[in-house]
Amino acid sequence: MLAGYETLITTIALGAILAYSFHVVLMAGQLSLGQAGFASLAAYTSTLVVPTEPIAGSISPVIVGLPVGALVGAAAAFVVGLPVLRLRGVFLAIATIAFGEMVRVLINNAEWTNGAIGVRVEKWVTFDFAWIIVAVLAYLFWRLGPSRSGRAFAAVREDELAAGSMGVDVVRTRMASFIASGAIAGVYGVLFAYFFGRITPATFDFSLTVNGLVTAVLGGYLVFFGPVLGAGFLTAVPEIQKALGLEAGWIHPLITGVLLLAVILFLPGGLSTLFSRLRRAPARPGPDYAPLDALDPLPDPGTRIAAVTGLAKSYGAVDAVRGVDLEIRSGEVLGIIGPNGAGKTTLVNMISGLEPPTAGEGEILGVPLGARPHRFAQAGVSRTFQHSKLFERLTVLDNVLVGTHVVSRSTYLRRLAWLPSARRDERRALALAWAQLERVGLADRAGLRPGALSYGDRRRLEIARALAAHPTLLILDEPAAGMNHVEAAELASLIRGLADDGVTVLFIEHNVKMVLEACTRLVVLDFGEVIAQGEPREVASDPRVIEAYLGTEAEAHEESEHV
Numbered sequence: 001m002l003a004g005y006e007t008l009i010t011t012i013a014l015g016a017i018l019a020y021s022f023h024v025v026l027m028a029g030q031l032s033l034g035q036a037g038f039a040s041l042a043a044y045t046s047t048l049v050v051p052t053e054p055i056a057g058s059i060s061p062v063i064v065g066l067p068v069g070a071l072v073g074a075a076a077a078f079v080v081g082l083p084v085l086r087l088r089g090v091f092l093a094i095a096t097i098a099f100g101e102m103v104r105v106l107i108n109n110a111e112w113t114n115g116a117i118g119v120r121v122e123k124w125v126t127f128d129f130a131w132i133i134v135a136v137l138a139y140l141f142w143r144l145g146p147s148r149s150g151r152a153f154a155a156v157r158e159d160e161l162a163a164g165s166m167g168v169d170v171v172r173t174r175m176a177s178f179i180a181s182g183a184i185a186g187v188y189g190v191l192f193a194y195f196f197g198r199i200t201p202a203t204f205d206f207s208l209t210v211n212g213l214v215t216a217v218l219g220g221y222l223v224f225f226g227p228v229l230g231a232g233f234l235t236a237v238p239e240i241q242k243a244l245g246l247e248a249g250w251i252h253p254l255i256t257g258v259l260l261l262a263v264i265l266f267l268p269g270g271l272s273t274l275f276s277r278l279r280r281a282p283a284r285p286g287p288d289y290a291p292l293d294a295l296d297p298l299p300d301p302g303t304r305i306a307a308v309t310g311l312a313k314s315y316g317a318v319d320a321v322r323g324v325d326l327e328i329r330s331g332e333v334l335g336i337i338g339p340n341g342a343g344k345t346t347l348v349n350m351i352s353g354l355e356p357p358t359a360g361e362g363e364i365l366g367v368p369l370g371a372r373p374h375r376f377a378q379a380g381v382s383r384t385f386q387h388s389k390l391f392e393r394l395t396v397l398d399n400v401l402v403g404t405h406v407v408s409r410s411t412y413l414r415r416l417a418w419l420p421s422a423r424r425d426e427r428r429a430l431a432l433a434w435a436q437l438e439r440v441g442l443a444d445r446a447g448l449r450p451g452a453l454s455y456g457d458r459r460r461l462e463i464a465r466a467l468a469a470h471p472t473l474l475i476l477d478e479p480a481a482g483m484n485h486v487e488a489a490e491l492a493s494l495i496r497g498l499a500d501d502g503v504t505v506l507f508i509e510h511n512v513k514m515v516l517e518a519c520t521r522l523v524v525l526d527f528g529e530v531i532a533q534g535e536p537r538e539v540a541s542d543p544r545v546i547e548a549y550l551g552t553e554a555e556a557h558e559e560s561e562h563v
């Protein structure tokens, strides 16, 4: 039945495999375009080192060639990734294209590759073999999506800073996606060689990169079979046109171009958008599950959890924070106030790893100042941001699930083998996430995207995400900004409730009433220095504080009452 279409059907499979090597980097938000180079190195190496005849009499050379290709691709990606993964966006794209071109020129001029003439090999790949590889890749991506690692990929794609603050090791995640991309590109290179029977440097030129990228973007990365959709679409459209007799020179590219434009304009997540909407939100775990019991206990009240001295940060000539000494003890609710530009955000950024200090010493939960954000998160520091940093393309529930990263175990490999323990761990993460959504009153909006939430609800979602990490120290940067009085009062009672549960809270706030209600201690910053600290009401009546901060608030309040 398939006679005559075998090449076409295999071309779709090969296109999908190439697109998977782009899919995996796009999933983690990386625009990496070195796949032609990885494919080329893998294809040439395997044709060189793998025997041409069946091994041990019956094993096809391609069975040995595939792991060789995957290894060569992965190793090349690792070596290239070390220097280039410091780059982002278009700079990463340019550096990786340069790598691909370098490989092409090298192979074109090398003797062992037979130069521009290329290498001939036996055609060992049949169309069903190519589709088995597609099925294996689709399986790997299907199991990756809802796993802890899959969520880490998505979090890095959406917002690297927020992902790091939730305990995701951003550098490792980016490298993992890059290495996986190299391995898949290597597999593609080997399959291509053993299917078409010949490779030349021109086989792996820049147009291959463009094709792979277009296929991956067209298919989309929202569902695991996006690359198959993209490859099927791009291969089927010309065939359908041929069948309809629309083959005249200009019609073919015109129709293909218009269809491509239509998908990109109306389905920004690619063809996979059509299918991702069909996915149901995971069900709430039953009441028999008590995940909070399984979490580590918080430190005893009064234990010193952070101590920093001489903390300073300068941006050029601006001294944002100057010589701050700060100690935080378990169970306290510490408010940090001060006028605009006093250095409050800079201070909390330093104690959560977002900014390295210019000077100062100390540790937060055993992590030295200057470490990367995920290390603070792993030690028990969790935070929200002044300008909310939600993962906009993930659902409300998935946002909070990312928050469970530091209190859950990696599940991907166990999910591949369908081990019950992986399911148990995922259920536990889900139960934790639901518990936090209920705590902040967002359980009924779990399936929405953050963009559909009100400003106050977005702030609550960020708090739920931070709480899902079961933090020892919760840092909230202006959590009540944009909230009305009722919402702010609810938030103050939530914060007090957290303190009763043993969570240490540090929060920056301009809402003085809320600060006085919720805090057990207050630190006042002005021009980057601590000008007062202690019991909130005492500090609030300190003349220096009134002059620096509260005075202007009171005046503003008076003015507003007079209006």
Ligand SMILES: Nc1ncnc2c1ncn2[C@@H]1O[C@H](COP(=O)(O)OP(=O)(O)OP(=O)(O)O)[C@@H](O)[C@H]1O
Binding pocket: 315, 318, 319, 320, 338, 339, 340, 341, 342, 343, 344, 345, 346, 347, 386
């Ligand atoms: N990335 C940066 N580059 C240059 N200057 C910065 C940077 N971040 C902060 N600053 C400066 O450092 C000072 C302290 O800023 P910071 O945001 O920490 O203050 P803040 O007390 O949190 O203010 P606000 O209440 O307005 O948020 C300000 O003068 C600010 O302009």
